[in-house]
Amino acid sequence: METPGVLLVMGVSGSGKSTVGALLANKLGWKFYDADDYHSEENRIKMGKGVPLNDQDRIPWLCSLHDILLRDVASGQSVVLACSALKKMYRDILNRGGSDVPPRSDESAKEEPLAGGKFLVVHLCGSFELIYGRLLQRRGHFMPPELLQSQFSILEPPSAPENFIHISVDKGLPEIAAAVLEALK
Known part of the structure; x- marks a missing residue:
């Protein structure tokens, strides 16, 4: 597989996106961004109150992230x-950009993807029980464990024609990183 310009590590809250993403960026010598750092204060407050984000909350955030990715890839x-990137539409916005209005499927294909299509989605997946247990142990994060079910409910796992791999989070961190690095070869 050709090395992508963007490696999107996605999954529900507690799947290990930040940990795995930072490790991979370090091993690859790539820049790392944690999408949680770019949530608006309003989104953080909403989640902190136990209210799931909706598309209107997420789309401006995703568009901002796309702009950051575009800037870096262009350089x-x-x-x-x-990034959670739970829906295909969200991953399309990250890859192709968008506006505050969700793109129709026939429109999203018209825009040029980041890095000329070098965009690999790494889906960190695991059971609700495993990930919920992780969230119960996590401290100091704005996303409460009570919102996990809402994320599983809207999750659209990557599928063709997306460029993706699924990796189970019941593996250890070294195994997860090795699987991603192998997929990049």
């Missing part, structure tokens, strides 16, 4: 982004 910098 020749490969990037790892840790």
Whole structure:
């Protein structure tokens, strides 16, 4: 597989996106972004109150992230982004850009993808029980465990024609990183 300009590490809250993404960026020598760092204060407050985000909350955030990725890729910098990206539409916005109005499927194909299509989605997947247990142990994060079910409910796992790999989070961190690095060869 050709090395992508953007490696999107996605999954529900607690799947290990930030940890895996930072490790991969370090191993690859790529820039790392954690999408959680770019949520608006309003989104953080909403989630902190136990209210799931909707498309209207997420789309401006995703468009901002796309702009960051576009800037880096245009300058020749490969990037790892840790982002929930739970729906295909969200991944399309990250890859192709968008506006505050969700793109129709026939429109999204018209826009040029980032890095000339060098965009690999790494879906960190696991059971609700495993990930919920992780969230119960996590401290100091704005996303409460009570919102996990809402994320599983809207999750659209990557599928063809997306460029993706699924990796189970019941593996250890070294195994997960090795699987991604192998997929990049």
